[in-house]
Amino acid sequence: MSTIYDKYEAVIGLEIHAQLQTNTKAYSSDKNEYGATPNTNVSVVTLGHPGTLPMYNKTAINFAVKMGLACDSKITQDMIFARKNYFYPDLPKGYQITQDETPICTGGKILIKTEDGQDKEVALTRIHLEEDAGKSIHDLDPYNTLIDLNRAGVPLIEIVSEPEIKSPVEAYNYVTEVRRLVRYLEICDGNMEEGSLRCDANVSVMLKGAKKFGNRTEVKNMNSMRNVQKAIEFEIKRQIDLIEQGETIVTETRSFNAVNGSTVSMRSKEAANDYRYFPEPDLQPIQVTQEYVEGVKKQMPPLPHFLFKKYTQEYGLSEYDANVLTDDKSIALYFEEVTKNTTNFKSASNWVTVTVKSYLNEKAIEINEFPVSPKQVADIIDLIDAGKISNSIASQKIFPMLIESPSKTALQIAEENNLIQNSNADEITELIEKALSKFPDKVEEYKAGKKGLLGLFMGEVMKLSQGKADPKMASKNLKEFLEK
Ligand code: ADP
Numbered sequence: 001m002s003t004i005y006d007k008y009e010a011v012i013g014l015e016i017h018a019q020l021q022t023n024t025k026a027y028s029s030d031k032n033e034y035g036a037t038p039n040t041n042v043s044v045v046t047l048g049h050p051g052t053l054p055m056y057n058k059t060a061i062n063f064a065v066k067m068g069l070a071c072d073s074k075i076t077q078d079m080i081f082a083r084k085n086y087f088y089p090d091l092p093k094g095y096q097i098t099q100d101e102t103p104i105c106t107g108g109k110i111l112i113k114t115e116d117g118q119d120k121e122v123a124l125t126r127i128h129l130e131e132d133a134g135k136s137i138h139d140l141d142p143y144n145t146l147i148d149l150n151r152a153g154v155p156l157i158e159i160v161s162e163p164e165i166k167s168p169v170e171a172y173n174y175v176t177e178v179r180r181l182v183r184y185l186e187i188c189d190g191n192m193e194e195g196s197l198r199c200d201a202n203v204s205v206m207l208k209g210a211k212k213f214g215n216r217t218e219v220k221n222m223n224s225m226r227n228v229q230k231a232i233e234f235e236i237k238r239q240i241d242l243i244e245q246g247e248t249i250v251t252e253t254r255s256f257n258a259v260n261g262s263t264v265s266m267r268s269k270e271a272a273n274d275y276r277y278f279p280e281p282d283l284q285p286i287q288v289t290q291e292y293v294e295g296v297k298k299q300m301p302p303l304p305h306f307l308f309k310k311y312t313q314e315y316g317l318s319e320y321d322a323n324v325l326t327d328d329k330s331i332a333l334y335f336e337e338v339t340k341n342t343t344n345f346k347s348a349s350n351w352v353t354v355t356v357k358s359y360l361n362e363k364a365i366e367i368n369e370f371p372v373s374p375k376q377v378a379d380i381i382d383l384i385d386a387g388k389i390s391n392s393i394a395s396q397k398i399f400p401m402l403i404e405s406p407s408k409t410a411l412q413i414a415e416e417n418n419l420i421q422n423s424n425a426d427e428i429t430e431l432i433e434k435a436l437s438k439f440p441d442k443v444e445e446y447k448a449g450k451k452g453l454l455g456l457f458m459g460e461v462m463k464l465s466q467g468k469a470d471p472k473m474a475s476k477n478l479k480e481f482l483e484k
């Protein structure tokens, strides 16, 4: 059944602020550190004392270039910083040092999945460098707002998308991908609850197929990816309801209320400040040379969308497995190492996504604390493929023993513990004879047509071999033996 909502389409553009994980702040040597005692990482520069001078942070520039390269953006060669002037209690200088006309990166794209699983490129407008403001804390003191300036001056990149996102799910996927990228690049921890990654959603609606965008609202204060999605869902519906009642949408900034999933007006954009941007006189123009960019390219880790493509197209893995493998860089890099040592990619994927990951989950540890090397996992896979050990012996016995004695090889463990699979035809025939001699009646029944009894015989053979008979050979020989 079609509803009024089906007449409209949504237009969404996202602005994401990512705090850069540098040691020091964007324009001073004050420490960039989350959770420190309030107002301890604040020198005169952070406090904006008259006469102090900013200095730019080279690591912040390096990080922004990395993000630009990861998004296929154009890196700006000659750039300057700009002053954005406004008054806010947690902005002691009375202005923010940001970039206006020469953002460090322009263009580029983020690769996402649409709601029906199609690949889509969302174009970026720009990525620019700026600094964070301090934090006003309204909920600690019943009468006063407290201010912590530790965050003032922390470097940020702002990633601005074109209005090409079509649905709340696409927006969710976009934020997920940006977070995955900054984590791969190790430039931001991506923690939305702590505010190291923040997303503002610009939302408008228009009749399907219309050319002219509707008025937009900008929604702030979503502290999780689910909340970005929910806020946009709410906003689309709210705007359509208003238009259907003959109202117009006011361009404004709204705040998301996570308790009831709604948005409320914060301030009108019509009354927006004139920030009176002008070139920051205290910082030199910066040249980002081609040579410098080439150097940064050499520091780039493999990127998740590149690995995803390799795993699905070259390794023949499912999209699901490729997603699990690339979700976290350290898991992906571990898998990369396993596949340098074995070409059985499907089995390597199973070992990493199932056996290794369940162990990590069970112990609540990260892969860098996991004692078994990727080479050892590859060796286990090769031993199975060579018929030397069975799959179940490998996962139930050898794997736990390797965790206990990680300096040994899988083969050593198998040999020392007498776990090498028996592929000796004569010995297997002996086991078969022994097993069948226990069930003379059943053997008759089998020969009379009750083929289902094979499992019983097979079970007995495996039991007599203490799990070590090569199951393929045992099953084949057992059948032949019974047919005789
Ligand atoms: P502002 O400074 O007002 O936030 P920007 O140009 O920096 O403006 O960012 C605008 C953001 O809003 C971009 O992500 C852009 O894609 C998005 N946007 C612009 N127009 C619309 C619209 N009509 N509907 C939805 N999003 C829009």
Ligand code: MG
Binding pocket: 015, 200, 218
């Ligand atoms: Mg904005």
